[in-house]
Amino acid sequence: MERLEPLRSSLEIIPAPDVALAPEKEIFRTLSAPVTVQWELTPWCNEKCVHCYNYWRKSSDIPKNPIGEHTTKAYSSAVDEIIRNRVFHATITGGEPLGVLKNALPHLRRLSESGVSLDFNTNLTMFSKETADTLRLIGVRSILTSLMAADPELNDRLAGRRGTFEDVTRGIKLAKQEGFRVSVSMVITKGNLDQIFKTAEYAKRLGVDTFCVTKASIPINAGDFSQLSISKTEFRTMLSELIRVKDELGLEIDTLVAPPLCFLDTDLFMKTFGHKSCSAGRATCTIGFDGAVRPCSQADQSYGLVMDQGGLNKAWLNMKSWRTDKFIPEECDDCRLVNMCRGGCRAEAYAMSGSLEGVNPYATFSKDLPRSTGIPMAGLKSELQYQFDSRLRFRPEEFGGIIYLSPTKWFAVDHALYYFALSVRNQSFSISELASKLDSELEGATRTAELLLQKNIIEGKGVIKDGESN
Amino acid sequence: MERVIDGKSVAPGIVALSAPSESSQQGGLTASANCYEDGCFHGCIDSCDCIADGGCDRVPDPLKP
Numbered sequence: 322m323e324r325l326e327p328l329r330s331s332l333e334i335i336p337a338p339d340v341a342l343a344p345e346k347e348i349f350r351t352l353s354a355p356v357t358v359q360w361e362l363t364p365w366c367n368e369k370c371v372h373c374y375n376y377w378r379k380s381s382d383i384p385k386n387p388i389g390e391h392t393t394k395a396y397s398s399a400v401d402e403i404i405r406n407r408v409f410h411a412t413i414t415g416g417e418p419l420g421v422l423k424n425a426l427p428h429l430r431r432l433s434e435s436g437v438s439l440d441f442n443t444n445l446t447m448f449s450k451e452t453a454d455t456l457r458l459i460g461v462r463s464i465l466t467s468l469m470a471a472d473p474e475l476n477d478r479l480a481g482r483r484g485t486f487e488d489v490t491r492g493i494k495l496a497k498q499e500g501f502r503v504s505v506s507m508v509i510t511k512g513n514l515d516q517i518f519k520t521a522e523y524a525k526r527l528g529v530d531t532f533c534v535t536k537a538s539i540p541i542n543a544g545d546f547s548q549l550s551i552s553k554t555e556f557r558t559m560l561s562e563l564i565r566v567k568d569e570l571g572l573e574i575d576t577l578v579a580p581p582l583c584f585l586d587t588d589l590f591m592k593t594f595g596h597k598s599c600s601a602g603r604a605t606c607t608i609g610f611d612g613a614v615r616p617c618s619q620a621d622q623s624y625g626l627v628m629d630q631g632g633l634n635k636a637w638l639n640m641k642s643w644r645t646d647k648f649i650p651e652e653c654d655d656c657r658l659v660n661m662c663r664g665g666c667r668a669e670a671y672a673m674s675g676s677l678e679g680v681n682p683y684a685t686f687s688k689d690l691p692r693s694t695g696i697p698m699a700g701l702k703s704e705l706q707y708q709f710d711s712r713l714r715f716r717p718e719e720f721g722g723i724i725y726l727s728p729t730k731w732f733a734v735d736h737a738l739y740y741f742a743l744s745v746r747n748q749s750f751s752i753s754e755l756a757s758k759l760d761s762e763l764e765g766a767t768r769t770a771e772l773l774l775q776k777n778i779i780e781g782k783g784v785i786k787d788g789e790s791n
Numbered sequence: 792m793e794r795v796i797d798g799k800s801v802a803p804g805i806v807a808l809s810a811p812s813e814s815s816q817q818g819g820l821t822a823s824a825n826c827y828e829d830g831c832f833h834g835c836i837d838s839c840d841c842i843a844d845g846g847c848d849r850v851p852d853p854l855k856p
Contacts, residue, residue, distance in 0.1 A: 738804030761803035768802045
């Protein structure tokens, strides 16, 4: 049964921009391919969350198992392209990916066997012992799930299905028992803003590893979202409550969409959340269930199909405007943080204004922003020997390459560091040796090593013996 | 790859993914090595106007004397 065409027709394939006609200032280096991708296996979901950001959320004809010739081809091409482009990691999402796990499994297994690491975004309502065994088989270690409230009735109302709370609770418990790392995402609307701390307490009792609180982005195709969307004042309350969760419950916290930096108007906000920036079209992109390549899961702009000639690489290069200043609103032009912030979430600006160049609704345009005290350095000890993590993966780039450990732990490095890391993969080295290979003074190499240590790219292995440090 | 500020290497080997902004190129300096974005260690940006307190405390700020 092939029922995907009505959804596809809503997407517009955007041709490669003509540089001569559209001069754009590149503010982000073009990688040969994304470092990570989100892969939406299916549009189907057994929930109808009020905050759902999927662009097809209003579509009424969503089959549970849209596995026809078209989908099989899209799956196969997506896997081919992810492997061919040496993408390091794929987050498997949907819709609800567990709804099509059986059909997708051969493709996921092929990814895993090719060295692409996988994690899952799932509501866990369909999670079972058998699912756990299957996910382990394809190397999945980490799961991101959703919980909207510790109050079952409220949670189910926001999820759009009675029984969701009970099912998610069971799923989280089972996933933890089965050894998965589980992060909970609590998406905030006016309906659950006052439930953050209680929900975090509940999540902690369930044993979750990370508690993420994210403001509901105004979804594309949502119609009037004003009754649910939180105000700027409520957004501040949300961030404060999230910090309280960290301080009082000791939970690891995160927020999954980077706020406009001008919104972070206190030292604490800037210090806690100011390091995040959107990497859509720069280091990551989304592959849809239909093979469409989009900058992120919240955006509905397709830049090509994985099934087409050129596949993922062509679509990735077509996404050039996401790496330039094209989508930065004029109002942000004179902001000192503009290259990092780029005006906040572009998909949300698009949903609000109809333009990717629109103003993010949470931007304040404040010029009087606090200066972050930043993240402390790792505390490198120069007398130690160091070794690169044996799990590192490598991808050459025009400037050198990417050395990758996990979706949040990777670096772009130059040729010298890239080949040094490759050549000493299983051997320890001193900072002096690193400095020599990088043609750098010891101070610079120490700084480099501190950064690598902070991201666990290297680890200390032992004390240098006399005479080894020179 | 530019990675020199005031004649000193800044985290040599690490490549900033963001291109240097116009302001960062004043005086022939390139501050792109000051910013690691996705691998960010200080929340710095590459405009030489680091948001870390007083400029990055690890990296000399090329626009300040």
